[in-house]
Amino acid sequence: MIIIIKILILKWCIIIKISHEVVQNEKIRTIVNSAYEDKEFISLMKGIMMESIESNSFYKEFAIKEKFNMDDLNQIEDLALIPFITTTTFKESTGMFKELLKIPLESPEFKTWNVSSCTTGDPSLVGRSLDDLEFLASMTIKCIYEFIPIPMEEHNQYGTISMNFSPNVTFLNRIAMRYTDLRPVKLYTSTLNEITTKITKPKYLIKFFIFKAFKEIIKRRSLVGAFGINAKYVIKTINKNSSKPDDKQKNISIGGSLQLLNTFMNKYLKEANINFDLPDSYITTGGGGWSGHKSQLKYPPIEKTQFVSDCIEFFGTKIENITDMYGFTETPIVFGSHWSDKYQNFIFHCPPQARIIIRDMNTLDPLRNVGDKGFLEVLTPFGVAASLNHAVLVDDLVELVSKNKCHECDYEGDTFIVQGRIEDKEGLGCSSLVEWI
Numbered sequence: 001m002i003i004i005i006k007i008l009i010l011k012w013c014i015i016i017k018i019s020h021e022v023v024q025n026e027k028i029r030t031i032v033n034s035a036y037e038d039k040e041f042i043s044l045m046k047g048i049m050m051e052s053i054e055s056n057s058f059y060k061e062f063a064i065k066e067k068f069n070m071d072d073l074n075q076i077e078d079l080a081l082i083p084f085i086t087t088t089t090f091k092e093s094t095g096m097f098k099e100l101l102k103i104p105l106e107s108p109e110f111k112t113w114n115v116s117s118c119t120t121g122d123p124s125l126v127g128r129s130l131d132d133l134e135f136l137a138s139m140t141i142k143c144i145y146e147f148i149p150i151p152m153e154e155h156n157q158y159g160t161i162s163m164n165f166s167p168n169v170t171f172l173n174r175i176a177m178r179y180t181d182l183r184p185v186k187l188y189t190s191t192l193n194e195i196t197t198k199i200t201k202p203k204y205l206i207k208f209f210i211f212k213a214f215k216e217i218i219k220r221r222s223l224v225g226a227f228g229i230n231a232k233y234v235i236k237t238i239n240k241n242s243s244k245p246d247d248k249q250k251n252i253s254i255g256g257s258l259q260l261l262n263t264f265m266n267k268y269l270k271e272a273n274i275n276f277d278l279p280d281s282y283i284t285t286g287g288g289g290w291s292g293h294k295s296q297l298k299y300p301p302i303e304k305t306q307f308v309s310d311c312i313e314f315f316g317t318k319i320e321n322i323t324d325m326y327g328f329t330e331t332p333i334v335f336g337s338h339w340s341d342k343y344q345n346f347i348f349h350c351p352p353q354a355r356i357i358i359r360d361m362n363t364l365d366p367l368r369n370v371g372d373k374g375f376l377e378v379l380t381p382f383g384v385a386a387s388l389n390h391a392v393l394v395d396d397l398v399e400l401v402s403k404n405k406c407h408e409c410d411y412e413g414d415t416f417i418v419q420g421r422i423e424d425k426e427g428l429g430c431s432s433l434v435e436w437i
């Protein structure tokens, strides 16, 4: 059922400030709580360029080859002159991931390798320092606070019941061990999941069913089919909350894998004929997978308008409470969104800690007009201490929606729509979703 969708215009009058309780690291807290005007941003990018050239011989040569000249970097358009690294360069098969490091592996600053989720094939490996991980965590929290419209004071386990369509962090990290022999390693997805525990205590809904496990071992000699969604928990928890007096009820926040959430609505809830009425519920997906093509995993595509109307139909959620988050292993920036009635899509917003460039898919020249479509490049001077990821080009096709400000919510910065990953192109990426299920 496609319904006519009306979105409330959200105005970003409230400036989100992350507190000391959530992010203890003062340096990083100051960065995420600051707005960076173009001039300051360019100056910081110059700094990170200088540092990258000095600390990494590969980048030094690359910058010479690209004829990069620091003096050319003056205006915001000049950011396109910065030699960028493609996400493909971080693939394990290229053997380049160690060359992309700016700090020695044995240095105390080096913390872990973040690995993208790929069941088979070729994951990305991005070296991160403790500060890089702290920044990634803080940007994710900023994105959650800014784009999931739960009142900030209720955004914790006392005000919100949080359920995540994902296995728990320990399990995810065990999966990461299967992707690569490199150590220490952590799945990018599990890093993001771990971050949410700083503000809330989510219940992970992917469960191991012991009787199913026996059956699967006998039938298929595999345990994969022994995992399933803990649907009973969701129903019980929601009903228990709804039975309480209005002032005692908590918000319901549902997040995690798009595909699992979609399955839960269209298989489980539909077959059981369950429709909740939860105007104070919030639904957040992340990691993409709309096209039905998620690295090696294939399933029917999920139509965004249909998904949004399903969330409203099955959970009773308000349209402005449905958000999608976008990020990929190679950048520490996470982009938040809201639904757009006009575009029938999620509009993503570039935070002040980063800038984006859309590049032509063939020539890689920067495209500057609203409506232009191309590959996405993300630039940031923050959270990139360990690796060369201050300017990363990802093979996702995006469309530029507005420059400098969102016309729908007034959030400052460029906005874009993600059209999906470029299939059949060399260097097909793998971003952040559990796709083994």
Ligand SMILES: [Zn+2]
Pocket: 338, 347, 349, 406, 407, 408, 409, 410, 411
């Ligand atoms: Zn907006």
